[in-house]
Amino acid sequence: MLYDQHVDRVYRLAFRLAGEDELARDFTQETFIRAFQRLKDFRSESSFGTWIHTIAMSVSLNGLRKVKKFRTRESSLDDALTVGIVTRRAEPDLKERLRQAIDNLPEGYRTVFVMHDVEGYTHEEIGEALGVQPGTSKAQLFRARARLREALADFAGEWVS
Amino acid sequence: MSDEDRMDALLRQMAAEEYNRPPEIVPREQMWEAVRQGLGTGDKGLGGNEEQGTVLPFRRRVPRWVYYAVAAALLLALGIQLGRLIGPSPAAQEAVVPKGSQLDSLGRVSPDSVPLVAPRSDLARSDDGGKGPPKPKGGPERQLGPDAPDDIRARAYTVATAQHLTEAEAMLTAFKGDLSQGRMDAEISAWGKDLLSNTRLLLDSPAARDPVRRRLLQDLELVLVQIVQLSPKSSARDRDLIKGALTDDRVLTRLRTAIPVKGT
Numbered sequence: 001m002l003y004d005q006h007v008d009r010v011y012r013l014a015f016r017l018a019g020e021d022e023l024a025r026d027f028t029q030e031t032f033i034r035a036f037q038r039l040k041d042f043r044s045e046s047s048f049g050t051w052i053h054t055i056a057m058s059v060s061l062n063g064l065r066k067v068k069k070f071r072t073r074e075s076s077l078d079d080a081l082t083v084g085i086v087t088r089r090a091e092p093d094l095k096e097r098l099r100q101a102i103d104n105l106p107e108g109y110r111t112v113f114v115m116h117d118v119e120g121y122t123h124e125e126i127g128e129a130l131g132v133q134p135g136t137s138k139a140q141l142f143r144a145r146a147r148l149r150e151a152l153a154d155f156a157g158e159w160v161s
Numbered sequence: 162m163s164d165e166d167r168m169d170a171l172l173r174q175m176a177a178e179e180y181n182r183p184p185e186i187v188p189r190e191q192m193w194e195a196v197r198q199g200l201g202t203g204d205k206g207l208g209g210n211e212e213q214g215t216v217l218p219f220r221r222r223v224p225r226w227v228y229y230a231v232a233a234a235l236l237l238a239l240g241i242q243l244g245r246l247i248g249p250s251p252a253a254q255e256a257v258v259p260k261g262s263q264l265d266s267l268g269r270v271s272p273d274s275v276p277l278v279a280p281r282s283d284l285a286r287s288d289d290g291g292k293g294p295p296k297p298k299g300g301p302e303r304q305l306g307p308d309a310p311d312d313i314r315a316r317a318y319t320v321a322t323a324q325h326l327t328e329a330e331a332m333l334t335a336f337k338g339d340l341s342q343g344r345m346d347a348e349i350s351a352w353g354k355d356l357l358s359n360t361r362l363l364l365d366s367p368a369a370r371d372p373v374r375r376r377l378l379q380d381l382e383l384v385l386v387q388i389v390q391l392s393p394k395s396s397a398r399d400r401d402l403i404k405g406a407l408t409d410d411r412v413l414t415r416l417r418t419a420i421p422v423k424g425t
Contacts, residue, residue, distance in 0.1 A: 063334065156164070
């Protein structure tokens with residue numbers, strides 16, 4: 001069955017991008033609903049897996065933009081309420097710094113990094129899912145890695161030793 | 162292997178292990194149930210003709226020309242309103258007042274006295290393959306086009322409902338995110354109040370004459386009431402109840418299937 005064949009991979013990717021079970025479920029469900037509604041538009045020139053990943057990326061990225069937009073507005077309000085309050089935070093550890101660095105990547109870099117380096121998609125698969133050339137995917141990944149190295153430069157000594 | 166390559170490899174490994182790591186068990190069954198309900202297939206299963214489902218993509222129900230017609234109707238209404246302000250003659254006024262409606266003290270048509278025309282629930286069938294809206298039939302009364310404004314009004318309600326549902330979907334998505342993190346934001350509550358009053362207005366309008374849409378608006382209203390009443394002091398049970406209402410009634414999924422799909 002098409003659903004069983006692809007649901008795990010779509011959910012995993014949605015979770016990696018969203019970081020929350022609720023959102024990952026919503027994105028996965030929405031992906032399959034749209035796919036089944038448009039099933040007759042599917043052309044067998046590409047595989048069903050490729051096609052459904054195209055829908056999944058569109059649903060996930062649009063959904064995340066909506067959530068981000070709202071949370072940005074929310075956090076700016078929080079910032080306004082806490083003006084003048086000095087908070088002292090502990091230095092985050094490497095895992096937390098890595099998470100922040102990936103979260104802070106531009107959307108395109110982050111998406112390609114997560115798909116390729118975290119979930120193991122090929123540049124061809126990424127290109128088809130995002131509607132870009134494989135070369136663009138490679139370039140985005142190269143830049144994403146450079147940004148991460150730069151963001152985590154102070155840990156470099158520990159890593160390469 | 163250079164230092165950069167070593168660092169990249171370590172980064173990759175650490176990201177794969179730590180970054181937004183998904184759970185080992187994928188909630189396949191729950192998601193499948195939601196997908197099936199979202200498609201309106203119930204127990205009939207999938208793979209059949211799409212037309213069998215109760216949910217049709219919005220764009221197929223409302224063709225592009227309807228948007229132009231609504232814009233034209235709004236422009237026309239503005240022109241009529243301006244004309245009335247300038248001061249029409251009583252004879253001209255009589256000609257535009259629908260039968261059975263009454264004028265108020267300022268000479269305007271009382272909205273309560275104007276008979277509402279039910280929106281056409283069979284909008285999909287009313288599409289005539291892009292040939293345009295149905296043409297008014299002949300006859301002296303038809304020359305004022307009593308059918309055309311009513312038809313357009315019904316479609317205007319459809320467009321307004323779609324916009325409302327889109328906003329409700331964005332709000333509930335944000336709310337669900339907060340709920341899963343145990344947060345409660347006052348701004349969401351204010352947003353919910355706005356949506357709640359609009360939902361009530363739509364429920365009292367011809368937009369709610371379509372039974373499927375009415376059920377969706379009623380469920381949405383229930384969820385919004387619960388969200389609006391939620392406060393930071395509310396118990397975990399209150400939050401669970403809202404979560405249950407969102408999940409059990411599949412409000413969010415139904416909203417998403419009822420709103421237009423961008424780029425299709």
